[in-house]
Amino acid sequence: MKNIVLIGATGYVGSAILNELIQRQYNVTAIARNTTSVSNSSLVKKVALDITDKAKLVDALKGADIVISAFNAGWTNPNLYNDFTTGANAIHEAVKEAGVSRLIVIGGAGTLYIKPGLQLVDTPDFPDFIKPGATAVRDYFENILAKESAFKWTYFSPAMEMNPNNPGKRTGHYRIGTNTPVFDSESRSRVSVEDVAVAITDEIENEQFLNKQFTIGY
Template identity: 55%
Template sequence: MKLALIGATGFVGKAVLNEALQRGYEVTAIARNPQAAGINNDKLKTVTADIWDTDNLAAALKGHDAVVSAFNAGWTNPNLYNDFLKGSEAIQQAVKQSGVKRLLVVGGAGSLYVAPGLQLVDSPQFPAEWKAGATAARDYLNILKKEDELDWTFLSPAINLHPGERTGKFRTGTDEPLFNEKGQHEITVEDLAVAILNELENNEFVKRRFTVGY
C-alpha cells in the first residue's frame, strides 16, 4: 500500500509511520518539517507541505492508495478551534483534488457519548484546557459526516492515549468509550497505530466513526 501521512512528526503520526514501515508500506511523510521524524528507510519519502496550500498538498497526495491525517493545530494555539476546523477542511479538499478516495482522520475522544445525548466534551468533568481542540474535532466529525465523495473514516482515540507497548490486542467500538473493568478507556499510541492500519486494510468503518480501547 502507498500511504500518505499528514502530521508524520507528531505524537500519533510518528507511531503510524513506524507501524506502516514495519508492515512494508510505501509511506510519504508530509509535515512542515518531515525530517523531524528522524527515520531513514528505503520505503519512506518525505515531503514538506503546507496544509493551507490546497493545490500543493493535493499534488503531494496524488497517486497514493490512502491518506491518514494526524493533523494537529497545536494544543497551545490560541486560535486552535478555528485553525483545526479550517485545516481539516483544507486537507479534506486536497484529498478530493488529488483523486485519492480513502481518508482516515485521527480526531479526538470528546465526541464519544458518555450518556444518552451527552458527549464527553460537554460533560462537567471535561478539562477546560482540552475543550477547544476537542470541540473542534467533534464539530469536524459532523462536517465529515456530510462527505459523500470520499471513503472516509474518523477515529476517536481512547480517552487516555499514552505511549507504551504494542500488543495488537484491543477492542473496537463506535460511538461510546470502551471502558475496562477499572472504568478506564485507554490505549497506547502504538496500538492506536495498529488500529489505524488495520482499518485501512479491512475497511470495517468506511463513512463511519470508530474508537478503540483495551
C-alpha cells in the same frame, strides 16, 4: 500494497502510525511542516509543506490510495479552534481535488458519547485547555466529514486515556467500539498510542469502518 499518505507524520499519533506502517512494509509519503525528524527508511518519502498551501498539498496527495490525517493544530495554540478548522478543511478539499478514494481522520475522544445525547467534550470535567480543539474536531466530523459522499471516510476516536502507565507499549491487542468509550475491567477507557497505530493500520487492511466512526480500548 496500498500507497499511503500520512499527514502530521511528526506528531505524537502520527509518528506512531508511521512506525507501524514501516513495520508492515507500506510505502508512505510522510507530510509535515518540518520533516527532519521523520524516519529515513527507504519506504518513506518525506514531503515538507504547509497544508494550507492547497496546490502543493493536492500535488502531494495525487496517486495515493489512502490519506491518513493525524493533523493537530497544537493543544497550546491560542487560536486552536480556527487553526484546526482551517487545516482540516484544507486537507478535506485537497483529498477531493486529488481524487483520493479514502480518508482516515484521527479525531478525538471528545466526540464519544458517555450517555445518550451527551458527548465527552460537553461534560463539566472536560479539560478547558483541550476543549477548543476537541470542539473543532467534533464540528468538522459532524458538519463536514460525516456528510461527505465524494470519497470513503473513517473517523477514529482514541480512548479517553492514551499511554496511561505503560508509555511505549505495543500489545497488538485491543477491543473495538463505535461512538461510545470502550471500558476495561477497571472502568477505564485507555490504550497506548502504539496500539492506536496498530488499529489504524488494521483498518487500512480490513476496511471495517467505511463511512463510520470507531474507537478502541483495552
